[in-house]
Amino acid sequence: MDTNQYLDLFLDESREHLQNMNAKLLELENNPGDTAIVNEIFRSAHTLKGMSATMGYESMADLTHKLENVLDAIRHGERAVNEAIMDALFASVERLESMTEAIANGAGDTKPAEDLIELLLKVSESSVQRSEAQSGPNPEEQNDMSDYNTYEMNVIGESLSQGYSVFKIAVTLSESCLLKAARAYMVYQIAEQSGDIIKSEPSIEKLEEGAFDTQFVFTLITKEPLDDIKEKILKVSEIDRVDIEPVTVKKDSKPEDEKSGKAPIRKANAHSSGQSIRVNLKRIDTLMNLFEELVIEKGRLEGLAKQFKDAELTDITEDIARTTQALQDVILNLRMVPIEQVFNRFPTMVRNVSKELNKRIRLNMEGKETELDRTVIDEIGDPLVHLLRNSMDHGIETPEKRKKLGKPEEGTIDLKAYHSGNHVYIEIKDDGAGINREKVLNKAIKNGLINESDREHLSDQEVYQLLFRTGFSTADVISDISGRGVGLDVVKSKIESLSGEVFVESEENKGTTFTIRLPLTLSIITALFVQMGDEHYAIPLANILETAMVKEDDIMNVHEKEVLAFRDSVIPFIRLADAFAVPGERPSGKFIPTVIIRHGSKHAALAVDRLIGQSEIVIKPLGRYLGDVEGFSGATILGDGRVALIIDAQAFIH
Amino acid sequence: MAEKKVIIFTLGGEKYGVDVEQVLSIEKMTTLTRIPNTENFIKGIINIRGVIYPVIDLLERFQIGTSIINEETRLCLVQLDEMKVAFIVDGAEDVATIDMEKIEQAPHLVGGVHAEYINGIAKLETGILILLNLERVLRDDHIEKIKQIEGA
Known part of the structure; x- marks a missing residue:
């Protein structure tokens, strides 16, 4: 099939899933026992595998497949989460991200990720042989309503209330089965005589191609009792076993997770509340352009109304002005994107960088839902990365030093976004060493930015602003992270190009706060x-x-x-x-x-x-x-x- | 036999041709807004249906004079890649189909215009037609100068 037209969609969705996986992996690291999280990661991996295989990106599909295996072992409790596994999982997701970007850049999905596949195999090797490998779906997933989309859930709810039964049926074919597609077809024939199939995993098309292992799962709405259906399906030859579980609808919650004993309440659609559609950015830009025309034309009309002093004309002009204002709010809103998109990649980055620096750093994020104009979102990522790296490198001290100072060994960076008035503020606050005034002054004098005579009369604020001057770096040792010559001056000019400003506050040994102020909209x-x-x-x-x-x-x-x-x-x-x-x-x-x-x-x-x-x-x-x-x-x-x-x-x- | 459609406009007594694909429209002159401290040949900017176009005087661009702006002056809007500009022209005549094989190499100077800005010349019944090389007219040293300023 011609997959080109789906490429954008594929890239968008892949990025979304990878971002989700990253976020959930971080959650998992903090709650290693929570299988609900594993399930969610697994689902994303599964979708990703399906998509990349369909698009013909073999290396990507291969790696996701192996990733899926490891996740599967974890969620079935055959493998406990440990650091080695987490590292392998993070590394795999990171590689998948770079593969996705390579595809986006037209390079294709590069070479196979053999190193990571090997690593994944290694970490899952010591796992216990799956005792129930062919035993159908794990009971934990049975009634997991999050497997169904809103529409399907509505159908299920409706059917149940009308006295139908809804069964999730897992059919396992025998290993030796040669005509898998034909057997699946026969099972579906039988099932459809008894009721309606509303969902099939893999899809019916895949089943018809025989593109599945030995097991397929479908959801059936029927009036017949469970045992009758099971018996009918078992009549088809080469079927190993049939597992049937009734599906019930529980509002907004899924059954208690038996393993961990605690299952956070999750909505079926974790990503978004309310329905949404994907719109090409170009269309929104066109809409914006047309609207701008309208604003100009409105201005002309207002000019005419003033000139002619006609009551009726003035009236209608005022009406148009009001409607235009309302329309402006709506359209500008369309261009607003939550900063989450940018924030989401930071936890992984902070994790990696703190390992590199041998520091312990916790990142707290707040206000991920804060919305910014699309143009700003696209541009703000790099400056934020730079400021975060700066805080990690120059702000937060080594655990030993922190201990000596009586601080907790783990440093904290608070990343916070919020609206205020016509501006959006982004704060990066660390509890590190703070800015050493003398050190900054010495450096600035040495680099010829200021004169020795300036030393006394510069205010603290003015001293901090020196950090943003071209050709300044306070790091004693030039590390890999920051201080590579491109310094905070780049951050400042980038933010100023977005009509924003950067402020610094600092207290020695208490920490430093960088605050970025940006206009809500630019146009x-x-x-x-x-x-x-x-x-x-x-x-x-x-x-x-x-x-x-x-x-x-x-x-x-x-x-x-x-x-x-x-x-x-x-x-x-x-x-x-x-x-x-x-x-x-x-x-x-x-x-x-x-x-x-x-x-x-x-x-x-x-x-x-x-x-x-x-x-x-x-x-x-x-x-x-x-x-x-x-x-x-x-x-x-x-x-x-x-x-x-x-x-x-x-x-x-x- | 390969043919090419060009828009013919007159300027300073010469006839110029621009590939019809590169011409957006011919417009009447409206109020210009001067841009302080720019090149002489950029006469200002203008609003055509909500899009802002820089207005270029080709005569000054080619260093062969200055266009006189009056009632008859027209603007020829052209687009090259993402660049949209308006040329001041004395008048736009019509569209001509030119036989590619009859396009001749331009001599060193045609009507004072350097050969580097010209794709070639074509002989019409009414005289010669200078086929402009927009790539050179729009990019060339002007863009280079900006780059130098930015780099400095």
């Missing part, structure tokens, strides 16, 4: 319009501290550059009309309309001819041809169809 913002000559420009409100009327006499000259005393400091005074070479004369007057902008902790004053007013604007990219234009972050379309450039505050603050 629609509020901006102040200013005018120079005939030209209009927009300045994002997020970058504006205040507006002021500056007296010409208050402007001073320092090193042939104009500056302005503002609060306790001296800030650059930039006449935008000159900076942009705007044609025409400047209006004369004692006071100059000025916008004080900020970027990070720095400020600058931008002098304009006239302040116009603020308005919601849609940011449009300047396009590939122009690329990045110095001084501007994009453009926006005005109500009359003209274009105004959006001023990039960063360009005026160095």
